Structure formats: C-alpha cells, structure tokens
Amino acid sequence: MTKNFFQDLMTLFQTEGIKKSLIKDELLLKEGQVENSLYLIESGAVRVFLLSELEETNIRFGYSGSMINSLASFLRQSPSEFYIEALRKTEIIILSRTQILNFIHQSSAHLEGYTAFIESAFAQQIDREIDLLTPSPADRLGACFETQSKFISRDSAQTHCLLFAHDS
C-alpha cells in the first residue's frame, strides 16, 4: 500500500511539480513564513535549522531523494519556527499543499498510504527523541548512525550524524 502511495507521489512530483535550482546558502523558507510546499530533493543537500540569538541549531538534513519541508508549519499552517537552506547547489521539485491534499484524498488507497506514512513518521520521531536524550556523545553518534543508515546511504548517514555530533 505504502509502496504504491510513494510511487504515485513520485509520479506526481515528476508530472506536476515545479523544478527549482538553489545556489549555496539560498533560503528555501524563512522563520515566520507559512510552509505551503513539500520539496523533493533531486540533487544536492539542504538543512532545516532553528536560529536563536546565539547560534543556529540543525534540526534535520535532506539529501538527494529526500522529501522535506517545515512539517509543523505545513500541518498547522502556522508560521515556521525553522529556516530551510541549501548547503550547496541543489535541485528540487516543489508540490504545493493543495496538490498534496488533493492527491491524498484522491482515493482510499492514497489515504491509507498517507496514514501509514504518518504513523511511521511518528514512530521515527520517538526514535529521534531517544537518540537525542542519549547522554554519551559517542553513544548518541552510534545510535544516530544506526537509525539513519536504514534510510540513507552509509556515507550520507556518517556525514549527517557527524554534523549533529558537531552541534552537541
């Protein structure tokens, strides 16, 4: 079910999405803006981060093949807490919130696929909380790597987790 959902979603990105090129450091979304899109990263990398008066804290990274946005803002239609920035030259495809919502409600199969996706995202968020609460930096790095390498390549997982370790 989920497999078809993702295949159909990818097709939607390819057929109806808007392509955009970002240069290094270009901002895709700023704090305070309402997230109205879902981004598929075709090449390059982006980071989602929180800006405080003293530092930038990385929340999430997106690599080639990732789907990413400022999720809470997208779901609640509230101002985004986060910035999204291209880490290098990055090619993305954009679907609007309306396109996504239409797609989800197009068929019961899509709705089921979406539910399964949300459930897995929720469960991953709990893994994430545990990773972040692990007191030893070495264990935190190991846990992060183990979780991430299920989803992205080993090289990407390594970079991803080292960037987080660097932050802590």
Added chain:
Amino acid sequence: MKTENKILINDLLARMNQATQRANALKEKTLEHLNHKSSAQSWSALQCIEHLNLYGDFYLPEIEKQLAGKPKVNAKTIFKSGVIGNYFANLMLPKKTGSLKKMKAPVDKTPASSDLTLLSIDRFLKQAEKLKQLLQQAEQVDLTKTKTAISLTKMIRLRMGDTLRFVVYHIERHLAQAERA
C-alpha cells in the same frame, strides 16, 4: 554620568527600538549592496552586523548571568558611572562634530569578509530582542554595585550600567557604519 536607573534604561530602550527599525530597514536592501565593500580595508554592511553579533555572543550571556538573582531595587535608584566604564561607553558615541573616532576591532571580533547572508541581520534582531528583555530586567537591579566582565581583558570589570551603555552605543556606532557601507 549620574542618573536614575529608570531614566538610563528608558534612554537605552529607546535607542534599541530605533536600532531594531534600522536593522529591519537594512533587510530591504539587496544582498549585493549589503556585501559591498567600498575599499579593501572597509567592512561591508553585513560584516558590521556580524561584528555586533560576535559582541552579543559574549555580552548577552554575561549580562544575563550577572543580573540573575540580584536583589530588586527601586527604579529610582541612582546609577553612578565609573571612570573607565564611562570612558569606554562615551568612546562609542559620535564626536560633537558628528564624526566617529576611528578604531580597530580585535581580531577575534573581525568577521569573515565573504559568505554573509541576511541571516546575520535576523540573528542581530534576535539579539536585540534579548537585550531589550535584559534592559527591562536591569531597571530593578543596582547598576553601580553589579559588575560584569568585559571582552577585552580579564583585568577589569565594569559597572553593569556602563556595560549596558557600552553595548547599546556600540550597536548604534556599527549600525551607522552599516548604513554608510
């Protein structure tokens, strides 16, 4: 300088409100304009702002730490400037002729010349909000007896009132520089 806490803090808050407006106005300019250097030695507007952020990184946590847990005093308490603190604070202000005394920034407070984005201004605005909160808190603290460390040397500590004046005047100084850049 000798004045009531309330009068000093109101003056500094008014200056910070202006500073916020001025920084917001800078955001309207193009990135190219904000990164422009009029000579190899001079700073771009974004370098000026980033320089302020580097100072904020030191002073905001220090001010917060020293204000924390201090007994409350009446806002009419008199703040009396120290000799050195008063000198440093006034050094930041424009001269009577309107020109600024030229100074050289310490190496660790000199921001990299390239790769600066509008995020520097966003971070400055967050620091400005934090400073305004701290100023409000400071109104009910003895600004003469409370001391803070300074970024230049560990040898001396300044009176909180002078540090707050220095930080605010320093912001005004570099905002003016950023507007000219």
